[in-house]
Amino acid sequence: MKKSVFIGALALAGVSGGMAAAGTLDDVKARGTLNCGVSTGLVGFAAPDANGEWQGFDVAVCRAVAAAVLGDASAVEFVPTTGKTRFTALASGEIDMLARNTTWTFSRDVDLKFEFVGVNYYDGQGFMVPAELGVSSAKDLDGATVCIQTGTTTELNLADFFRANGISYEPVPIETNAEAQPLYLEGACDVYTTDASGLAATRAAFEDPSAHVVLPEIISKEPLGPLVRHGDNEWGDIVRWTLNALITAEELGVTSDNVADKAAAADPATPEINRLLGTEGTLGEMLGLDAQWAVRALSVSGNYAEIFEDNIGESTAIGLARGLNASYTDGGLLYSPPFR
Amino acid sequence: MASITDPPSESFKLSQLLSDTRYRSYTFQFIALIALIAAFAYLLSNLFQNLAAAGLDISFGFLSEPAGYDINQRLIEYTSQSTHWRAAVVGVLNTLLVAVVGCFFATIIGVLVGVLRLSNNWIVSRLMSVYVEIFRNVPVLIWILIIMAVFVSVLPQPRDFRGEDASASMFLDMFAFTGRGFYLPRPYFTAEFAAGATGWLIVLALLVGSFFGARALSKWATDTQERTGDRPTTWYLTLAIWFVPLIIAMFVMGLAWEMPELKGFNFKGGIFARNSFIALTFALAIYTAAFIAENVRAGILAVSKGQTEAAASLGLRPNRIMSLVVLPQALRVIIPPLISQYLNLTKNSSLAIAVGYMDVTGTLGGITLNQTGRAIEAVLLLMLFYLTISLTISLLMNVYNNSIKLKER
Amino acid sequence: MSDTTTSFVRTEMLPEQEPPASQSGAIKWIRDNLFSDVLNSILTLIAIYIIFQIVTGVWPWISNGVWNTSSLAECREVLDGATGGCFSVLTERWNQLLFGFKYPPEEYWRPIVAFILLFAAAAPVMFIMFLPKKLLVFTAIYPFLAFWLIWGGTILTPVFAAVGLVVGYLVYANLVRNSFAAGFFGGIAAAFVTWWISGFITAAIGPDFMALEAVPSRDMGGFMLNMILGVVCVSLSLPIGIVLALGRQSDMPLIKWICVVFIEFIRGVPLITLLFVANVVLAYFFPPGSSIDLILRVIIMITAFSSAYIAEVIRGGLAALPKGQYEAADSLGLDYPQAMRLIILPQALKISIPGIVNVAVGLFKDTTLVSVISMFDLVGMIRGPILASTEWNGVYWELWSFAVVLFFVVCYGISQYSQWLERQLATDHR
Known part of the structure; x- marks a missing residue:
């Protein structure tokens, strides 16, 4: 903090000229x-x-x-x-x-x-759905509402996957994993998609993880x-x-x-x-x-x-x-x- | 010998730049200009140094590349193959939609609350004060999030409508109120010549026609009144002018309703108002309405009591006093702050990002920025858009203010 | 003539009769205020119905609330199906809600002390007409004290920052008699020289002199972050706003033009875009290699934002002054800085105080927007770590009601103060 204050002061005084980036x-x-x-x-x-x-x-x-x-x-x-x-x-x-x-x-x-x-x-991108929906494949997701984390490659993969398979979906863009969780749990979206590891981590934080299944399809490479x-x-x-x-x-x-x-x-x-x-x-x-x-x-x-x-x-x-x-x-x- | 005193020499001394008021302002402006240029040069040199160090550049070429992502609510055609520019335009239209709908409801609620707050009904006016104070004193972001949370957690989800013993059912079999949004019946025309947008254009043309018809009728009534002293009763004619052509057109074009139906994961068909759209619009409307109510109240109170009394002593009935005397004067006070509230609502609509509504902050300033990494360009365009809206509205407001300015003698 | 005078008139008054029951007391009041005509009666009934619904809905929820469980599941078990709020989320996450999740728990007393002292510091300004002016000294000391308390580190940093300002002011006060410009620039130069020297002294004495545990800005969170942003940005934006307002009124076209562009630009864009600038763009404009942390960048942008709004309020105050005041100052032979300092600004600021307070309330509410750029203020804490945790997944009502109450208390309090002040000031003008 102190350093940044001084840097700010220096900047104001216009002293710092060509500071070479170390x-x-x-x-x-x-x-x-x-x-x-x-x-x-x-x-x-x-x-x-x-x-x-x-x-x-x-x-x-x-x-x-x-x-x-x-x-x-x-x-x-x-x-x-x-x-x-x-x-x-x-x-x-x-x-x-x-x-x-x-x-x-x-x-x-x-x-x-x-x-x-x-x-x-x-990693690879996967889908998680509530078990009660009885979905067994991502190709069955025609017309589903999908929660995605924006700003990630998953957003683009998702668009590609649904376009390639000729099925429609309704994207619900969400900023962070924390915000996605309640939306998914309350049923505002049918599917939550992100990296398979992220799905596992999210699912682990649920009260009843067994009520949710991760679908077998992995639709992308995510190193x-x-x-x-x-x-x-x-x-x-x-x-x-x-x-x-x-x-x-x-x-x-x-x-x-x-x-x-x-x-x-x-x-x-x-x-x-x-x-x-x-x-x-x-x-x-x-x-x-x-x-x-x-x-x-x-x-x-x-x-x-x-x-x-x-x-x-x-x-x-x-x-x-x-x-x-x-x-x-x-x-x-x-x-x-x-x-x- | 008359000694002629020399006129003071006009020789210019350097110190005059600071001490002589004639030049001092130039000195200051010069210093300010130098400082401004120096500051800009400093910031820009930092920018270019940083960009060069990171190997980046500034270019708007990304706008013409395919966006690659989907947007749920689109008023114009858009697919994931459209360009980033088109995604931004979709976002702009979504922003404008929220702004217009939000302003509409905010005005209605605000005027109603403002008038009720002045009502001599004690309990009603107190209730309205409570509403105004609560909504004015809590951040709008919290209201947006609360309403979204209520939406998602209280209303039934489409899956609750499914099955034999569904825990939720459609209202009148026409409306479905779900946690994902409202599904409403959609009117459309079955006649071939009126398919698609044509039908709605015809309807629009009819409405415009009716508007001018009604105006002509009212002018005729006024003329008759001035000639004879009696105003002919015209309300049923006005009603007829508005509705008869419309109803006939509906029959000719074969109006039908598309009902929402539960198919697969979601309801299909009908009009779908998304939860994010409704939550955002509603929150902005009730929040802004609290401010508008205060403006309306202040405007009405600003009309001096003498005006009301004078009107009453002329024998005007209370509702005529309101419409002929008080409101025209109150509007002069109400409208300028009202417009700046509209502006605030539009700017606050950028909080859409908190509920995942895809306005321009969500597309251009959100996903496009994320996917392309073009932060400077995207934020710049975003600011330009809002600036354009603000300046346009301010301009309109100035024009309006000048037109209603009291013509003083 | 008879000496007996028969009077036709009573000599004493009749005792006053009670007004009819329908014309007095509660009944009359109710008739006049609640059921004066059909429309009013309907409105009254609707209002009573709404109040009834709200009270019967909310009361069991509050009275039946659970305050001491450690997770939602446990709380639901305790409630056993009955209506009731799980307020235990508030007790369990109390510190997180107020201080964020990273402020060291053993140091919580520091922000609390700073918060209490805030009242002591604000009172001399808020009630300037009742309290002795000498108390303003504490207000002047407060920022440095609060900085030391909240951020920690050696006390030398804030002390020398204050010393620099004092030295700058003394130089200014000495030079201003000759010329305002000399005083102004001399003061700034003196302050910078003092800070420069103090850097060496601090280095010599060492960073541990009277040091509290240093807490990086990144660790600020919860409602404390809202308070910090609100207080810091409003206090910083006041002087800037005054300068901008004077600049906008100036008859030097270039200066006026700069101020107008700045003010209109800032007022034309939503705060959220400015926060994006702070978050993702501003760092590019700092010298390479410097790292200015996020909270400082956010403070810069919010200050710019609120100073534009405050400038507009003060401009209104300046415009409301009668022209005679300006002319009177001129005719006394005062130059521009003197006229502004002694005649114009004191009056203009006094008129603008209510407006400034309104801007301050608005700004305080807007500090919640920082949650959108991943800072953990009160709203950010609720949306992020708390609602996403396994224990408290789905406790909306309790948490949001808490946020609503907290903001309402603060903002309503300030706006009531503003109205009181407006009444106080209004009497002066009549």
Whole structure:
């Protein structure tokens, strides 16, 4: 606050001339906190708990980056963003990275000038309907009233899907997931559509989840991932490789429990773990961080599998199966480039 | 020797720029101009620096690209393949629809409440005061959300109409009041020559004709009155002029009603007034009506009591006093604030976004902005639209104010 | 002549008789006020019916309300089918409704103290005719105190901000005798120099000097956010509004033109578009690398919005002054700043106070619009975290009634004050 007041004063005085934009990494280090854009509240992915602490799958990525860069997983300022504000917040520098179930698409990458650093969740758009309607396929939805979250790719997929199948529908656009919930529950719309993971999370928050079914059709590819601004590749690399470190750690069996042991001394039998944890090689320095960066990132909430299980996995209320999001060694799509 | 005093030399000193009132205003304006230019240059240079850093540019090319999304309420043809520009136009029309319907109801409710508030019926005037105070002192956004919540949670949903032992039923088998909106019967013409819009054009033409007919009739009555002193009774003729052609036309064109029917997930057929539209319009109308009622009351009170008494002493009956003496004078006071209330209602209609009504803020400033990421361009266009409406209405108001200005001697 | 005078007239008055029952007391009042003719009787009956419906509908809901359950399901269980409100959502989420969900709970006393002090600070201004002028000193201190209380951090920041203003004012007061312009610009320069120096002093003493736990603006929420936005924006927009109004009345065409364009532009667009600007556009206009947080951007836009409206109210006040006042000031040889400061503005502002209060009420109501741009004010809290939570899914009536009552109390209170003030001021003019 104080800093911004002074900047405002400087701006008024017209003193600040051509302030060269420093790299995001330097900004974050100077500020001491990471500004991370998250959704305004989607249980399991990013939502404040009863104490106002942000929890969730996307939140964990932010914390891992903060731990890697700043050494403190709590040095994150979570900025809730809606579908409307997320891209401007990132483009204008209000946030350093966006981890808000954002679908990686061509136009967002190329036209909006963002850099998707990877995929942390392979998703697809699905439909949820009350079980009592007895609908078994999305193709039966002719004439239905559909609640959609505006500003998302789901809105466009939906239009395409219904047009392609030659059936009609009545869209009810809604700004946030929180507002969609009561409308759907009260029956103001027959169908709620969003990413399948979001449907599961929403359904889990219902009083009686079993009264609602998620239809089998998945009508789109929705690779969700964190993103940063174009043009700052050093920062992009840090976020990308922090995410890759989480994925690789699962593959290599590094967990939050054993990361400290493994990082204590280099084990000649596992060279890639050594490189990852900085006991061998200089990967951390190449990133502009220190050797321990991945150790810190992994100590926060563990590797990808642990984060998944803690927040959205089958043991939680949301109960998502790994499915496509299993490591490639288990038949999923998660595949991190090697740490070398 | 007459010594001639030199006229004070006109040499210009720099300090005069500040101390001499002749030049000082130029100095200030010059400084202001420089400051203005500097401020703009500063902001714009920031803008371009930021945009360049983000690799973006400013372009309105997105307006001609396909929008890709659907809009539920569209007054003109629109599909997801139409352009963003067309989506914006659909939104503009939806805004205007809410504004016009909202102003209409706000005026009716407002005038009624304003007059009742002055009524000598104690309980009624108190009730109206309570209404005015409650609605004026709570944000309109809260009213919109409350009415929407009532709509969604209190009224039955289409699924409640289904089945043998449905918990809800249609009113008179013609109207369905559901949480998704009201379904009303839709009139249409069966005759071939009057299919579609043609029939309604014919109706419109008839109404215009009747209007001029009624005016001619009233002029004839006035002329007769001036000539003879007696005003011929014309009310039944007026009624006939208005209704006979219309009724005949309805028969000729074969008026029929399309009833809403429960089919599949929703009612089909008839006119569908969406819950978001009704909630928004109704909330704006009752909120603005509270302000209008105050204007009406102030306007009526502004007419001095002497006017009423003078009219009464001329032997005018109370309703003639109201229509001939009080109202014409009160209107002069009421109309300017009334128009600015209309303007407020139009601007407040941008809160449509809170209930998902697709007005121009929802299409251009909402989905288009989201999908294209063209925030600056979209917000700029949005502001221009509202500015155009405001300035147009202010212009009309100025014209009106000048036309009713008291012609003072 | 007889000395006995027989009087035809009673010497004492007859005792007054009671008026007939139909012409007095409650019956007459009822006849006159409720049933004077057919139409009135019908209206009365309709009104009574409406009141009856409302009371019988609302009363059991309130009297049967449940205040101490932890979720809607539990509350419905307690009610067991009977009509009644689940007011426990208010007790359970009380702090969230008032302070948002991120303000540290152990620091709640700070905004509460700031809120109570607000009355102490506002009273000298609101009742300026009854209270000693010296109390205005507290009003002047209040903004800095409130800033420190609500945002926390070291006390040095607000103290030096205040010192800067005082230094600026002293310089202004010394220089203004020579020329207003010199005083004005000198004062501003002095203030900036003081702030610049104080930056070093703060850095030297350290950020922990008499520090309260710092709370970032992002963590403000609930009704507190509405209050902060309302109070801050109205107080900031007053001086700006005065300047704009004077500018619009100015005979310097360029300055007039700038003010007219600004005022008409702001008044021509809905607040929500300005909030969009704050939300998605404004950040592009700040120098690269600076980050001005959302609440500050919103304050900038709302202040611009309300100053345009206040400028119009004050312009009305200026226009209502008799021309003689301007001419009298001129004939005394006062220059423009003196005339404005000593003659015109005190009178014009006095006339415009009711109008300004109305703008303030309107603005306070409009602060709820920030919920549309994902800020968690009272409305935002209700629509977002509370109604979407598993426990309280679908508790509309209780929450919205609470919001209605809260806003009604504040706004009605202020507008009653405004009417009282109007009566006070009206007597002065007669």
